[in-house]
Amino acid sequence: MKPVKLEVNGIVHEVFLEDRTSLADALRDDCGLTGTRLGCEHGVCGACTVLVNNRPERSCLVLATQAEGDTIGTIEGLAASPTVLAPVQQAFRQAHGLQCGFCTSGMLLTAQSLLDHDPDPSPAVIRDWMHGNLCRCTGFDQIIESVQLAATLIKQDQAREEELS
Amino acid sequence: MKLPPLSYQRPTDLREASLMLGSESMPAVLAGGQSIIPALRFGERSESSLVDISRLAELQGITHADGFLRIGAGVPMWEVCGSPEVATSAPLLIRVLGSVGAVGIRSRATLGGSLAWADSTSQLPSTLIVLNAQVETTERILDAADLQIGQHQTVLRRGELIVSIQIPEVELTGSGFHLIRKTHITWPVVGAVAVREPSGQLRLVVFGAAPTPILAVGADRAKLLSQLSSRILPFDDERARAGYRGQVAPILAGRALDEAIGSNT
Structure with a gap:
């Protein structure tokens, strides 16, 4: 066991971990952030996706100790406050981008990262980004539509902010 | 499946990495980790110690040098895909990278890791071979075609690391x-x-x-x-x-x- 500092959603967590502890397990078991889901644990399903330095990564394929010094973003940090939904969350709710919700944390973080890097992605780009996250409920079309809607909502928010300022 | 107990080391430069890799504990190289971590989880690999080379500055960077496009072995595929230099000099590589795993794998996985992993079904080593690339290691320069000798087997010696991939800047038709x-x-x-x-x-x-x-x-x-x-x-x-x-x-x-x-x- 050794001390590891993890910066998650802007807060530094000091935890004691074995070297073999994955980032996913550290987030869930040691930081108490159970919004990150563990599916296959070998990189196929994408459920455990978190943002590391603003890129989507599979937290089951990263050792927690490797992520020391990185900026980690999880589903708990996506919305500005616990009572407000982020645009991607709002869009997934509105466009039926989820049913059971198990894959949703990973889906939302991948979608958020996509829209951060490309605010106006084509359907082909959305498919390319989202195919690494598996969903066994929705059939994927609604997820693609949710990401498109999220792009629209974000643009509307920005237009409104510009008007106000 | 959880990982078996293992020890983790992060060297600060290539020399230290080679020394650690030569040690008696027979460590495995951890680059992007997108293949070896699943293999360790499944018990397909049994190393109990890992040397993390992912932050070594010597393995980073994409540059033009002497008629070659030089891609650091540790550059994540994400950066290779987004590089204007690669888009100009080796557009085929970007096209092929688009078929590798998913965005959330390419954010960490590296070209050097893919070459050293030497999976017979991987599209990446073959693409580097078709582009007539050379592989710079800590000990020598090899043709990409001479690197792999079997499934998951390469000519790399213990402690020998891939430093860069050098692709000739030839206009293909x-x-x-x-x-x-x-x-x-x-x-x-x-x-x-x-x-x-x-x-x-x-x-x-x-x-x-x-x-x-x-x-x-x-x-x-x-x-x-x-x-x-x-x-x-x-x-x-x-x-x-x-x-x-x-x-x-x-x-x-x-x-x-x-x-x-x-x-x-």
């Missing part, structure tokens, strides 16, 4: 890439990648059809395909039977060649 895979996220079953050089010479590499990539070079499409057929040594794995691979490989090779001959990229 065509390229083609075809593969079969069960899902977008899984390793390919079998595939082929081909280029046409300005002289009219064709280079073809087929993967997933033998324990190592099969390279064939020449100007004549039919001769290349007959060279290929004598060298196909297909194998069974969890994704396909040898018979299927043997049948499909020449078809994909033909399509890749047709695309290279007919296309202008």
